[in-house]
Amino acid sequence: MADLKPVEFRGSALDDLRAFPFPARREAGHQxxxxQNGQDPDDWKPMSSVGKGVKEIRIRDDGGAFRVIYVAKFVDAIYVLHCFQKKTEKTAKTDLDLxxxxxxxxxxxLGQ
Known part of the structure; x- marks a missing residue:
């Protein structure tokens, strides 16, 4: 089995993820x-407005809608940029800016 790419959380992303309700947190971990295993998440969309290669994992459960924004195109790790609960239909500009x-x-x- 190939070595899994480590997941690295940026800023407060890990704390934000830990604040998700348990079912959403578990689903985020699964996705x-x-x-890490080279597959796409079950429900995702590209987030080119954030940056090249950035994707958003979309999680829905009884607690609401949750998002994990990450980039996996770099060799050394999968970087989770931001985790948040979505409160409206449109993603808040503050979440996108962060x-x-x-x-x-x-x-x-990374010197890119």
Whole structure:
């Protein structure tokens, strides 16, 4: 079995994920595990407005709608940029801006 790419959380993303209700947290873990195994999550969409190669995992449960924004195109790790509960139909600009800032900071760190 190939080595799994580690998952690295940026900023407060891990704490934000831990704040999800248990079923949504478990589902997020399962979806990230699929990404680690080279598969796409069950429900996702590209987030090119945040950055090249950035994707959003979409999770729905009784507690509401939850999102995990990540990028997996780099060799060394899967980077989770932002985790949040979606309150409206349209993703809040503050959530998109935060994910975009973390993506830009990551690119600088990686020398991209």
């Amino acid at each position: 990230l595990d699929q990404v 994910a975009e800032k973390r993506y830009r900071d990551l690119l600088k760190e």
